[in-house]
Amino acid sequence: MKIKQSGIIGLGAYVPKKIVTNFDLEKIMDTSDEWIKTRTGIEERRFVEKGEATSDLAVEAAKRALKCANVSIEEIDMIIVATCTPDYQIPSTACVVQKKIGAINAAAMDLGAACSGFIYGLTVAKGLVGIGTYKKVMVIGAEVLSSILDMSDRNTAVLFGDGAAAAIVSEVEEGFGLLSTHLGADGDLKETLGIKSGGSLHGTTAATLEGKEHFLRMKGQEVFKFAVKALPTATLEALKLANLKSEDIDLIVPHQASRRIIEAASKKIEVPMEKFFLNLSKVGNTSAASIGIALDEALEKKLIKKGDIIAITGFGGGLTFGSIIMKWCY
Ligand code: UT7
Numbered sequence: 001m002k003i004k005q006s007g008i009i010g011l012g013a014y015v016p017k018k019i020v021t022n023f024d025l026e027k028i029m030d031t032s033d034e035w036i037k038t039r040t041g042i043e044e045r046r047f048v049e050k051g052e053a054t055s056d057l058a059v060e061a062a063k064r065a066l067k068c069a070n071v072s073i074e075e076i077d078m079i080i081v082a083t084c085t086p087d088y089q090i091p092s093t094a095c096v097v098q099k100k101i102g103a104i105n106a107a108a109m110d111l112g113a114a115c116s117g118f119i120y121g122l123t124v125a126k127g128l129v130g131i132g133t134y135k136k137v138m139v140i141g142a143e144v145l146s147s148i149l150d151m152s153d154r155n156t157a158v159l160f161g162d163g164a165a166a167a168i169v170s171e172v173e174e175g176f177g178l179l180s181t182h183l184g185a186d187g188d189l190k191e192t193l194g195i196k197s198g199g200s201l202h203g204t205t206a207a208t209l210e211g212k213e214h215f216l217r218m219k220g221q222e223v224f225k226f227a228v229k230a231l232p233t234a235t236l237e238a239l240k241l242a243n244l245k246s247e248d249i250d251l252i253v254p255h256q257a258s259r260r261i262i263e264a265a266s267k268k269i270e271v272p273m274e275k276f277f278l279n280l281s282k283v284g285n286t287s288a289a290s291i292g293i294a295l296d297e298a299l300e301k302k303l304i305k306k307g308d309i310i311a312i313t314g315f316g317g318g319l320t321f322g323s324i325i326m327k328w329c330y
Contacts, residue, residue, distance in 0.1 A: 007177020
């Protein structure tokens with residue numbers, strides 16, 4: 001069987017309107033704009049208003065991606081929503097999106113790989129389109145991380161924001177699209193980033209609520225150490241699979257978690273910082289949405305043109321990591 005070449009034929013992103021600056025956070029917790037900017041590069045992030053859910057952000061991003069790809073919603077045969085902040089445990093957020101957007105011909109599922117979710121989702125889409133199971137797959141990374149932040153925990157609350165991005169993956173001309181993908185995971189580090197209660201192991205009780213175990217917790221330094229190794233490893237492995245070298249990369253769009261992590265990765269893979277696209281100062285870390293939101297902004301700023309070699313690379317809870325090398329299709 002001949003594997004079809006697949007790629008992103010349209011992209012869209014959406015962030016909620018409410019801007020929360022570092023100065024706003026200074027007013028509610030023991031932190032400072034200076035600390036947050038120096039340690040991460042983040043200056044502000046977007047938070048949803050009450051009642052706005054992950055699916056709402058996902059739908060807005062999806063509509064923009066469909067428009068960009070010039071594809072009708074009826075053509076979508078599969079919706080994958082990568083998220084760690086689903087609307088509900090059941091049903092999947094993908095099913096909620098499917099209903100809200102009227103994707104009557106689409107199967108729908110959520111994917112859990114935290115901040116690597118967009119890369120994992122694109123990899124699944126590449127497989128599904130590649131072997132001809134589906135023609136058009138919508139991959140969405142969407143998060144309302146503000147819903148799992150403990151605003152009294154400065155270790156995590158200052159880092160994250162809300163947002164969504166969507167990509168339409170379809171067959172593309174030979175030599176273009178998703179050239180290679182490298183994914184990985186290290187479950188040994190599962191304790192470094194996560195939510196302790198509310199799952200099947202420790203269900204929600206009055207005691208878990210009292211202990212604030214339904215909020216996201218992170219061992220920042222351990223995640224940092226993992227990230228500075230995982231980002232370069234994933235990118236270099238994906239490059240090798242695509243038969244390309246670091247100098248072939250035109251633009252690299254990393255997970256927008258921390259400027260320091262990205263600077264360390266830049267040195268290791270020998271790609272200068274000028275080739276990294278960063279928008280974390282304005283949106284913070286939006287987990288599964290982060291790479292897609294940044295990619296969309298880079299396109300809007302006309303930093304990407306047809307034929308460019310684009311690397312996307314990320315890491316996140318699990319811990320997971322991954323990278324994809326693309327030859328841009330439009
Ligand atoms: O998508 C995956 C997301 N996760 C990440 O990317 C996290 C990766 N980790 C990091 O980027 C860094 O570890 C952080 C930015 C989270 C923290 O930076 P750090 O240089 O590792 O700081 P630290 O945790 O060693 O803390 C240094 C000090 C501590 O005070 P003492 O013990 O030295 O007095 C913290 O209590 O900074 C304090 N601190 C803060 N101070 C002001 C921690 N958070 C804050 C804060 N504001 N928000």
